[in-house]
Amino acid sequence: MIDIKLLEKKDESGPSYLDEYRKSLLNRGMDTAVLDQILEFNRKRKELITQAETAKSQQNKVSGEIAQLKRKGEDAASLIEQMGKLAGQVKAMELEAQAADQEVQNLLSIIPNKPQSSVPAGKSADENKLVKTVGEPGKYSFKPKEHGDLGEALGILDFERAGKVTGARFTFLKGAGAKLERALIQYMMDEHSEKHGYTEMIPPFIVNSQSLYGTGNFPKFKEDVFRLEGTDYYLIPTAEVPVTNYFNNEILNEQDLPYSYCAYSPCFRSEAGSHGKDTKGLIRQHQFNKVELLIFAHPSKSEELHEKLTSDAEKILENLKLPYRRMLLCTGDMGFSSSKTYDLEVWLPGQNSFREISSCSNFEDFQARRAQIRFRPQAGGKPQFVHTINGSGLAVGRTLIAILENYQQEDGSVKVPEVLQKYMGGMKVITKSATH
RNA sequence: GGAGAGAUGGUUGAGUGGUUGAAAACACCAGUCUUGAAAACUGGCGGCCCUUCGCGGGGCUCGAGGGUUCGAAUCCCUCUCUCUCCGCCA
Numbered sequence: 218m219i220d221i222k223l224l225e226k227k228d229e230s231g232p233s234y235l236d237e238y239r240k241s242l243l244n245r246g247m248d249t250a251v252l253d254q255i256l257e258f259n260r261k262r263k264e265l266i267t268q269a270e271t272a273k274s275q276q277n278k279v280s281g282e283i284a285q286l287k288r289k290g291e292d293a294a295s296l297i298e299q300m301g302k303l304a305g306q307v308k309a310m311e312l313e314a315q316a317a318d319q320e321v322q323n324l325l326s327i328i329p330n331k332p333q334s335s336v337p338a339g340k341s342a343d344e345n346k347l348v349k350t351v352g353e354p355g356k357y358s359f360k361p362k363e364h365g366d367l368g369e370a371l372g373i374l375d376f377e378r379a380g381k382v383t384g385a386r387f388t389f390l391k392g393a394g395a396k397l398e399r400a401l402i403q404y405m406m407d408e409h410s411e412k413h414g415y416t417e418m419i420p421p422f423i424v425n426s427q428s429l430y431g432t433g434n435f436p437k438f439k440e441d442v443f444r445l446e447g448t449d450y451y452l453i454p455t456a457e458v459p460v461t462n463y464f465n466n467e468i469l470n471e472q473d474l475p476y477s478y479c480a481y482s483p484c485f486r487s488e489a490g491s492h493g494k495d496t497k498g499l500i501r502q503h504q505f506n507k508v509e510l511l512i513f514a515h516p517s518k519s520e521e522l523h524e525k526l527t528s529d530a531e532k533i534l535e536n537l538k539l540p541y542r543r544m545l546l547c548t549g550d551m552g553f554s555s556s557k558t559y560d561l562e563v564w565l566p567g568q569n570s571f572r573e574i575s576s577c578s579n580f581e582d583f584q585a586r587r588a589q590i591r592f593r594p595q596a597g598g599k600p601q602f603v604h605t606i607n608g609s610g611l612a613v614g615r616t617l618i619a620i621l622e623n624y625q626q627e628d629g630s631v632k633v634p635e636v637l638q639k640y641m642g643g644m645k646v647i648t649k650s651a652t653h
Numbered sequence: 654g655g656a657g658a659g660a661u662g663g664u665u666g667a668g669u670g671g672u673u674g675a676a677a678a679c680a681c682c683a684g685u686c687u688u689g690a691a692a693a694c695u696g697g698c699g700g701c702c703c704u705u706c707g708c709g710g711g712g713c714u715c716g717a718g719g720g721u722u723c724g725a726a727u728c729c730c731u732c733u734c735u736c737u738c739c740g741c742c743a
Contacts, residue, residue: 263702263703263704266702266703266712267703267704267711267712269703269712270702270703270704270711270712270713271711271712273711273712273713274710274711274712276723276724277711277712277724279723279724280671280723280724281671281672281724283671283723283724284671284672284723284724285671285672287671288671293723296723297723297724298723299723300723300724301722301723303723304722304723304724318702468663468699468700470663591700599700600700
């Protein structure tokens with residue numbers, strides 16, 4: 218949620234927040250008429266509130282007088298009758314004011330965050346900016362295979378049976394594949410909690426609609442999540458949802474910031490609207506594992522901590538010796554709630570391309586405003602919204618893909634990255650004979 | 654799933670229809686005292702919204718949402734959550 222007060226603020230000296238926000242909507246390829254509607258509804262809302270509150274003030278005053286009279290044992294019948302009429306009017310005015318407020322909230326909840334000034338304007342992923350490339354794609358004396366073919370041949374991935382048991386976009390991991398997945402989770406959690414200062418967390422994998430609203434998934438992207446029928450429970454699309462809402466409706470102490478968490482969870486996505494996209498292999502599944510990094514930051518520190526969080530995620534790729542690049546997303550490719558996003562893309566020789574493996578965003582106060590997460594400045598001032606930052610550190614399924622494709626050998630076996638070997642019981646190579 | 658109890662400010666905890674936004678204590682902040690700290694004393698101390706340049710004024714808020722009433726923390730209804738006992742269960 219963006220701050221409506223900023224939208225209303227006029228700036229004599231330069232372009233106003235409203236002007237800039239309007240421009241950012243255009244950069245995302247969106248219509249800006251909604252802004253005028255919001256401002257108009259808000260003007261109306263204030264007018265109605267003032268009206269209703271004047272009447273209520275009168276009501277409170279006379280109620281007090283009635284109490285006085287009664288206490289003295291005097292007659293208050295005429296005042297009570299008079300108030301009976303006023304009570305009806307007050308109710309009507311309140312309803313009107315509430316309706317206007319609801320309009321404002323509804324419209325406000327479907328407009329995206331305002332990008333930071335360092336975010337390049339652009340319509341699509343083609344206009345994202347390359348920040349850096351780390352590592353060299355390996356040289357192969359043979360044609361590298363895709364992970365799906367490799368995994369099936371090794372007997373560690375089974376797409377067909379998953380299709381039978383559940384449906385498309387699900388997979389069985391088996392033998393060394395299951396072990397590798399587990400090793401990756403373990404390794405990432407250890408690395409972030411022991412070396413990067415995050416507190417481990419395993420959140421609920423099911424949340425209510427309010428939490429999804431808090432992170433910005435609702436109301437606009439309802440169709441992306443799985444709902445448990447007949448309930449207000451939803452399978453989480455990412456640990457970001459439960460963890461961000463961990464502090465919802467709380468006022469934190471300034472000196473306790475930042476709070477940093479690394480959270481493991483499976484993620485469930487309906488992938489509505491992606492029919493026909495990435496149908497092969499593990500790239501786009503309805504269920505996948507992820508280790509998520511999340512920081513509740515002081516506003517003055519959020520940019521710095523966004524950089525740190527992104528580097529922390531990159532460290533995993535570097536330790537696994539996987540070539541990757543960091544992209545700065547342009548306005549058109551950025552998520553709804555984000556003010557700035559870096560994507561980390563890992564090199565996949567089997568597909569001869571870079572694919573997203575982590576997305577690290579600074580949401581500033583956009584989510585905190587929705588979820589009401591604040592801190593009290595030490596000077597005893599008014600509570601302020603914290604900034605939230607999060608990113609995958611990393612998507613485990615896609616990391617497994619990257620390992621299969623980057624570490625494959627001509628005979629179809631796959632070497633185990635050195636840092637993972639101790640988590641794999643010392644296994645150095647995954648071969649077909651190792652599993653059945 | 655059955656039976657019961659409960660939800661009040663940062664915390665504990667009073668309060669059952671009329672100056673109760675809410676006693677008290679603790680915590681916290683500021684000041685006095687002190688070389689400093691502690692103790693003691695004094696004062697302050699929820700959040701949101703409308704209005705005002707500011708001082709200030711006003712409204713809402715006692716788990717959430719409705720209702721009764723001139724007036725609700727207090728009465729009624731619905732929901733959520735917590736606790737105890739029983740059943741079931743990894």
